[in-house]
Amino acid sequence: MPATMPGLIRQLEALIRDVPDFPKPGIVFKDITPLLSDPAGLCLAVELMANPFRKAKVDLVCGAESRGFIFGTAIAQALGAGFVPIRKPGKLPSKTIRETYALEYGTDTLEMHADAVQPGQRVLMVDDLLATGGTMKAALDLLKRSNADVVGATVLIELTSLGGRRRLEPTPLHSALAY
Numbered sequence: 001m002p003a004t005m006p007g008l009i010r011q012l013e014a015l016i017r018d019v020p021d022f023p024k025p026g027i028v029f030k031d032i033t034p035l036l037s038d039p040a041g042l043c044l045a046v047e048l049m050a051n052p053f054r055k056a057k058v059d060l061v062c063g064a065e066s067r068g069f070i071f072g073t074a075i076a077q078a079l080g081a082g083f084v085p086i087r088k089p090g091k092l093p094s095k096t097i098r099e100t101y102a103l104e105y106g107t108d109t110l111e112m113h114a115d116a117v118q119p120g121q122r123v124l125m126v127d128d129l130l131a132t133g134g135t136m137k138a139a140l141d142l143l144k145r146s147n148a149d150v151v152g153a154t155v156l157i158e159l160t161s162l163g164g165r166r167r168l169e170p171t172p173l174h175s176a177l178a179y
Helices: 005-014 039-053 067-079 134-145 164-168
Strands: 017-020 028-031 060-064 082-086 096-103 106-113 122-130 149-158 173-178
Touching: 005 039, 005 173, 039 067, 039 149, 039 173, 060 067, 060 134, 067 082, 067 122, 082 106, 096 134, 106 134, 122 134, 122 164, 134 149, 134 164, 149 164
Parallel strands: 060 082, 060 122, 122 149, 149 173
Antiparallel strands: 017 028, 096 106
């Protein structure tokens, strides 16, 4: 008998460890490393993240450094698409475009090769977690500057109380798990 969607969600949630007070007091970190080390859990996570986009004719999957690389490459393979890394500054060897964005205290920057995405290519953006949406929004802004056709964004975990989804509108967002 096939597993039900709530049953599959419970399987994934059981593989995510809460780490209190990391990286600072008051934060409960969602540690996905137990999920990544479980073959069935990793496969299930990738399928739940990729499935809503199977008919979207995705050309490229973009993943944000660094855990977006883990899921992004697997989702690209599942969708028969290529993969483009979106990195922290100074990590890419060729000409880049960059997007700087605000953090709680200061700023951060993401870069992508200037020729990585061609105008009109259908792109899916991937990351492991959506919190306030700063990283995902900056990555989407890079893709829009490249004239990509962004079909959506997918994450393993969405922390709904932090409101990141609103920052990404009108880009469709899929989250496999919501807390």
